[in-house]
Amino acid sequence: MRLPYPALLAALGLAGALLFLASLLVGPAAIGLSDSLAALIHGQGEAVTLVMREVRLPRAILGAAIGAALGLSGALLQGLLRNPLAEPGLIGTSSSAALGAVLAIQTGVSAAFALALPLAALAGALASVAVLLLLSGPRGSTLTLILAGIGISSLATATTALILNLSPNPFAANEIIFWMMGSLADRSMLHVQLALPFLGLGAVLAIPAARSLDALTLGEDAAASMGVNLRRLRLLTVLSAALMVGAATAVAGAVGFVGLVVPHLLRRACDARPSRLLAASALGGAAVVLAADVAVRLIAPDRDLKLGVLTALVGAPFFLHLILRTRQEGL
């Protein structure tokens, strides 16, 4: 039995809302359900209010927003590249954002002010998009886009490794490694304010691409003959995904496999229509990241288990399963 599309969206939205609530309620400070919500809504500055408003609320908002961004950008890129194995990291934005962050940590800039690290990561992400668009060019094919993305990604990863390799400061190296694992712990409203405009702009850019991605199911020639402007579609999709992935990586580090797995899980429920998959993946991504972020707090309350480690641990076996199934279907 298959859910009708509006029911699917409603179910995913409801799951997301419940997990958002759960994310607000889970943490080392044991606060009761009614107390925590009362403190969140009409708190007067006592410790509970502070915990709710300055620690848990930004964490829950970021979990939902970053999850949505990863799910949406994964669905966008899979639609554009017509490949279920495409994922947001493919265009090199996340590794470039990581490189920006690593440079900030290594040079000590990250200690200068609170947002120095995410800003540096964002700069890295934006630089990578510029290079990507220059390399793949206005007339570039999808293949050039993928190859350019792989090139940028490899270069950024290699540079990050070089910095780690030559780092004279073991503490900085340690910090870099932990940052790269991806986490939503200890994020503030400042992080929310930094990330949301980019995530929002990216999501808005995805809207006009939706219908064109449907037509692209039949290949570039068929889509173009149905009135799709391929150049505009590529630009919109890449910019949208890069803005979202860049901002997400900037504030949360690398949270892998969400953008790969979520669209894949929801594809058939959306009749395999790329346009429908966008909204569903955004909602699904939000639910998955919120759930994972609740899980890391429940599994190891005092060990700071990293979010990216958990998503990769669950996502990688799924990825292998995906490859196996793709092979069996002879695709």
Added chain:
Amino acid sequence: MRLVLDHLTVRRGPCPVLHDISLTLAEGEFVGLLGPNGAGKTTLLRAALGLLPAEGHSSVAALPPAARARAAAFLPQGREIAWPMPVETLVALGRPGRRPEDAAAVARAIDRLGLAPLRKRPATELSGGEQARVLLARALAQEAPLLLADEPTAGLDPEQQLAVMTLFAGLAAEGGTVLASLHDLGLAARHCTRLIVLDTGRIVADGAPRTVLTEALLAGTFGIRAHLSEGPEGLIFQPLGRVAR
């Protein structure tokens, strides 16, 4: 609607792969575009649709993209279906509007290709022949006055090949204009109202099947000799052997 190409030239690097093509296709014509591999058939279709940069003029390519999609439907050679989309959804890609007449056009296309029993099936799980029909239905759903099809019969069984040719002839008889690249000269001779033969990017023959498929053209362009006769059901073409070109 007519398709008018005027001095259409496509270059790949310095050398033209399509050389100064001028032609007019009228309403009611089912035109077979023939020629050996590499003659420029696909290039001509794509250039006519504005899918690749070309010199000269094409009446379809000159239209803005949305109007182009209303004027001409295109069935590309590669039968790509990226996602396991249900047949009905896929056919509706040709008609993405939400008005009742859009739904009616989709239903007509599904009926015309006999796809009703497969409506809910994911298109990627169908056989090659069924997929070809689904993609053709998608193009028909556009209900554009022009239909350009690149090797629509390739890889189909004889019954399906005949079904496609009969369908195209029917569309032309209803006042549409169909241009299809074909390798099967026998099918082309029987069903098309007009044949255009390309060789190394130039038109070498254009006219009624009987006048186009001459011994000299078959030998010179295709490197074959064949038996041609007028039967009760139209022109019969039977290839007999190769000849030195």
